[in-house]
Amino acid sequence: MEGLWPLNIGQVSQTLKRLERDSFIVESGEVTGPTGRKAVEYSITEEGRSELAAWWTRSVDKQPIERDELVLKIALAAGRSDVDALRILDSQRFATMKQLRILNQQASEMPEERSARRLALEREIFDLEALSRWLDRAESLATPRSLSPTTKPEED
Numbered sequence: 001m002e003g004l005w006p007l008n009i010g011q012v013s014q015t016l017k018r019l020e021r022d023s024f025i026v027e028s029g030e031v032t033g034p035t036g037r038k039a040v041e042y043s044i045t046e047e048g049r050s051e052l053a054a055w056w057t058r059s060v061d062k063q064p065i066e067r068d069e070l071v072l073k074i075a076l077a078a079g080r081s082d083v084d085a086l087r088i089l090d091s092q093r094f095a096t097m098k099q100l101r102i103l104n105q106q107a108s109e110m111p112e113e114r115s116a117r118r119l120a121l122e123r124e125i126f127d128l129e130a131l132s133r134w135l136d137r138a139e140s141l142a143t144p145r146s147l148s149p150t151t152k153p154e155e156d
Helices: 009-021 046-057 069-078 085-108 116-140
Strands: 025-032 038-044
Touching: 009 025, 009 038, 038 046, 069 085, 085 116
Parallel strands: none
Antiparallel strands: 025 038
8 A cells, every 4th residue: 555645653653552442453562674763563453353354344434525615615606796606617627627637647557456556546536527527517507596687695
């Protein structure tokens, strides 16, 4: 999984502490790295093995996005006469398609194998394709009825 995400040593330390607290791992010694720095070595416990086996079989629920800035931006723009919601959609579509071209180029240069980097890249491509479809759908929706020509939107 090297190179997939930047390693945050603080997060690693906290995760190791939680795993140890929950009895999933135990300290098993000390190792010396290539630079001569010493580090604690951990071993998985039986309880840890059981939890890992259960984790492999659990499906992953997609976590809801609490505040999607793009949704908020488009929804707020729809209620204003001084902001062009279609221009926002077009700008986002352009940026999305540009990113898709870059990622597809990267994918074409990678081996067709189930590596962590390839899987992450493919996931990002599919997410951007879904965003592109959503932008098309958002554009096809009508302006809210509360903003008919006789109704003046509130301005800040």
